[in-house]
Amino acid sequence: MSRPPGLRAELAKALAALNADVVHVGLFDYAGIFRERRLRREELLGQAETALFANVLPKWDLAEQIMFPGPYGSEAIAYDAASLRRYPFEKDAAALVAFYAGPQAPIDPRNVLASQVARADALGLDAHVATEFEFIVLNETAESLRAKKFADLVPFAPDNRCWSGQTAATHAGFVSDLEACLTAGDIDLFSLSVELGPGCFEATLKHKPAMRAADDAAFFRLFTKAFCRGRGMTASFMSLLGAGFPGIGGHISLSLVERKTGRNLFADHADAQGLSPEAKSFLAGIIATVPEIFPLIGNTVNAYRRLAPGSWAPKTVSWAPYNYAAAVRVAAESEAMTRLELRLPGSDLNPHLAIAAMLGSGLDGLARKLQLEAPPITSGGPNEIPQGAERLPLDLLSATKAFRQSAKARELFGAPFVEHYAALCEAEDAALRKAVSAAEVQRYLEA
Template sequence: MVNGLARTLADLDYDIVHVGQFDLNGLFRERRLRREQFLAWAREPRFANVIAHWGAGENLFGGGPYISEEVAIDENSLRPFGFEERSGAVLADLAGFSAPYMPRNVLKTQLARAAEMGYEVRAAFEFEAIFLAETAESLRAKGFAPPTQFAADNKCWSGTTAAEKAEFVTAWEQALIAHGIDVFAVAGELGPGCFEATLGVVDGLKAADDASFFRLASRAFARQRGLTACFMPSLGPGFPGIGGHVTLSLRDAKTGQNLFSDAKGQTNALARQFIAGMTATVPEAFAMSAHTVNAYRRFTPGSWAPKSVGWSEWAFTTAVRSAPSATDTARLEFRLPGADCNTHATLALMLGAGLDGIEQGLVAAEPNENAGPDDVVGIPLPRDLFDAATRLRASDNAKRLFGEPFVTNFATFCEEEFKSLAREVSDEERRRYLEG
């Protein structure tokens, strides 16, 4: 492997390698090495396994031992690191006793399962981001009080914003492409500073990798311009809720045919089985696609976010949006995850649940064409992160699909995150209750 890596790095003229992996919170934890030092390290690669037991605040939960654990370098993940010349980034997944805890490993297991069933998985994420006229210093100076808006006059799909902010949008797109991210489109979205990037359709693992590197690249791009890129699903009054939707199709591994396509342009039987699997498992394993306290604020009554796992064709108000077609573009879209979702865990949840529906021959309920986002069809989603963690921990389906070690560890991660904020009291609560 090392000799192959050496040749690849030389061919690409990469002098610097950023090697790491995405943690439970979706952040890239890395080491920066010169080529020679990287190749020396790669002979017996190890990385700190604390990232398998780190909360969002970098607080440890769960048991040790906390050691430098062996990792497996994924040569196929090598991509350019767009903010440094002659440099690349490569993923190295924990490969020892902590391997079952990591979302990317869980996704790889579901992709292997799909391959055994004769399927190739094609997927893409679509993210909304809110850019703020704040720096790291200004946010801290004001104690993270309501932030100053960027593009305060932006309206959804505004041609004016597209014209006025053309240089900004173009530079953002180029920063993403420079990171080896497939980009389909970028545009203004709903609300102040809100922009959306639709990533290109690629194989399943790269889709989740692209989505995680997308947030890294967007955050760095914004900070270099004196701005902040925010992916909190709910930033508070004056800002829209933002999502991290994922689209997926299954292809015949031998022919490449899109198996969700239908001659009549309707949602076919295989897609309906996939939807039925999602309907059965997503409510009890939802924490895998909503692992923060803030993620659940996006589901307040009156918001655009659906409150249960219903489906329909083309509608934006249901959890699963089917986009049927007689052509190669037929796909399913999972619209529940927020923009802060762990991309690997989210895609693993969608794929694992959907494959279950196919294997078990489940039958989807009828579509809910006229359902609004507040209409509850079937089992309601968890009310908050603690509810979600409790359901995940108790889910036999989740343990069977994703492994008991992952489920227990990820549920603990979510519980600790909930507890860390459970005693926090907001300014608005004091304003409402302090005097009366």
């Protein structure tokens, strides 16, 4: 990845349009956390084409423990001027995304997605992506969580019921203030509503080009968590918080649009499911490849708790029109709205990697003109496993083993990334292998 010429002038013009005197500039790590520096406009522009950042981000785990040998130092980064957005927590401020442009470029999550976007671009196609997040709001501060040792968590809106109009009315001020915060950060919402269970909300973001959609998703979580902390609460995007809380998803909807004609490549309303042959090949690619690259969708131990029996999360590699139990849900209300919805990720997904997984596997199916041989599932619920559908990995370690051994993963994302990311996922699994829950002690101590 090289640094584009003329970037300084482009950034200066964009910052002037936003009237931004301060810029929060950073990179997204493997957890989707924005690691930033706060700079004045003059300082940012002065080193726009020679910028550096610590090279540690791809080499530590979610607990910021170093996992790989050095040397550690500064490495060249490049700014993406198209990523610039307003920053809602400070007057006359903006946020700007960078990516590694030196030795670590092949393993940078944003670059992994950029390579898949480039594949679509070479075909004259634009990937349009929308994301949807469920999240839990807790009546807990950073201090109360630690005082309680992260146990006995108290939810905000404990009386909430799924899609409850009463909860929506009672907490309308919280919801509208959060929406205002997100809007001030250039997050374009389709909806923001209460969802399933105590403290549970759901936000649907409007569709954007794939890279912008991934950035929006990551900033949505950042802004939501910061907004809640500012009100003495905590927003959780963990896939499963524990007993009494629902599993929460981070779904990805995707369509491909022909750049020359503006036509939705996925739509064919003469078909029984409303899908074109290209859409079926794209879907077949997802079904064929996602089981081998599942750590790109679930990279935490907790992500696999959501797939346990009794949850609404899909547990198989499957598809169906409008079936919430399917891994890929087909929606074709109109030609413009025809899309594939990947329902496998939890809300703790890395947006850049999960979108890269969906786009990369689908484009592979399109390139190979794969036939959609698996029939749509016709059943499925919290405790149902549709007959004949392949079961998903049950834990991070088994998922990572398949990922490391996958020739297709190396073909699509490059061997350096596969080896590096697999090592990180294995370390993440090992970090919790000796962790014993209170439920385990209760079950086994006196048995």
